[in-house]
Amino acid sequence: MAAPREAFRWYARHRVPGQPGYAVVGMSTTAFPDGTVIELPPPAQRPPGWQFEVHVAAPGRLPHRVVVADAPGTRAPALWYVVLPVAGTASGVDLVAFSTGDRPDGDVLDAAEFGALGIGWDNQVGALRWDAATGLGDQIYVAPQARRRGVGTKIGVAAVVLAAARGWAPVRVDGRRTDLGEAWLTAMWPRSWDDLPACTSPAPPMTPATEAVGVPERNLLPDPGSGRAVARVAAATTGCAPLHAPDPRPATGRPAP
Numbered sequence: 001m002a003a004p005r006e007a008f009r010w011y012a013r014h015r016v017p018g019q020p021g022y023a024v025v026g027m028s029t030t031a032f033p034d035g036t037v038i039e040l041p042p043p044a045q046r047p048p049g050w051q052f053e054v055h056v057a058a059p060g061r062l063p064h065r066v067v068v069a070d071a072p073g074t075r076a077p078a079l080w081y082v083v084l085p086v087a088g089t090a091s092g093v094d095l096v097a098f099s100t101g102d103r104p105d106g107d108v109l110d111a112a113e114f115g116a117l118g119i120g121w122d123n124q125v126g127a128l129r130w131d132a133a134t135g136l137g138d139q140i141y142v143a144p145q146a147r148r149r150g151v152g153t154k155i156g157v158a159a160v161v162l163a164a165a166r167g168w169a170p171v172r173v174d175g176r177r178t179d180l181g182e183a184w185l186t187a188m189w190p191r192s193w194d195d196l197p198a199c200t201s202p203a204p205p206m207t208p209a210t211e212a213v214g215v216p217e218r219n220l221l222p223d224p225g226s227g228r229a230v231a232r233v234a235a236a237t238t239g240c241a242p243l244h245a246p247d248p249r250p251a252t253g254r255p256a257p
């Protein structure tokens with residue numbers, strides 16, 4: 001089992017004087033008091049204990065790169081991301097992850113840039129949906145074959161960093177989750193983040209039977225003894241639809257993320 005990842009304690013901000021863009025590297029070491037921001041010249045460095053590297057073209061812009069360090073003892077696949085508004089919501093955001101060689105690890109694209117690549121949404125390996133205004137996570141889904149390789153954790157950390165760098169509300173979770181979500185959250189939740197809210201509202205499994213064929217059980221069910229005890233609820237009792245292949249149509253009339 002992967003060790004819990006460390007949280008971010010202090011930050012190195014790299015920028016060229018007079019230019020709007022900058023990169024920030026978050027560190028987990030105790031070299032400086034929590035929350036310290038050290039100003040350094042570019043390029044960004046990744047010393048031992050780095051947790052993420054985010055690049056922003058100008059304050060208030062969506063980051064164009066979010067590179068997440070592997071959790072201790074793990075090696076997650078390279079991921080690049082597409083950020084798009086959730087159709088029919090005022091501030092819903094999807095962070096959709098791909099692991100193809102079309103873009104380097106950490107690149108963040110908008111829907112137009114993604115469209116120019118000519119890649120189908122069905123190539124995604126996972127996605128996280130949350131509300132940019134409240135920070136509340138709604139759904140995370142990783143393709144069954146891609147699970148247990150750090151993809152869910154990498155997407156979760158990327159969303160936390162992206163929201164913070166963009167100036168959105170801090171990403172958070174409430175008490176709703178599936179058994180798998182509970183097992184995952186209790187394992188990956190960094191010790192120094194806010195307390196993980198208790199699971200008060202168990203949700204039914206999200207993996208469609210068609211996607212479970214040939215997938216190892218450890219990718220589909222919580223390991224014995226993992227997570228906290230959560231009641232199993234029949235899948236038919238809620239409208240908790242899998243987040244997969246989000247609606248790729250342009251979200252006209254809604255603010256872009």
Ligand SMILES: CC(C)(COP(=O)(O)OP(=O)(O)OC[C@H]1O[C@@H](n2cnc3c(N)ncnc32)[C@H](O)[C@@H]1OP(=O)(O)O)[C@@H](O)C(=O)NCCC(=O)NCCS
Pocket residue numbers: 001002139140141142143146147148149150151152153154176177178179180181182183184185187188205206207218219220221222223226227
């Ligand atoms: C929950 C989910 C997103 C996790 O994605 P993932 O890519 O497998 O997660 P990671 O690889 O980052 O897992 C990190 C750690 O979490 C824990 N974990 C993840 N899946 C687990 C499982 N089935 N049983 C026990 N622990 C698990 C482990 O400690 C794991 O490290 P390890 O694989 O080295 O043991 C994925 O299982 C999923 O999409 N499930 C279906 C949708 C769903 O239920 N979403 C949650 C909604 S609340």
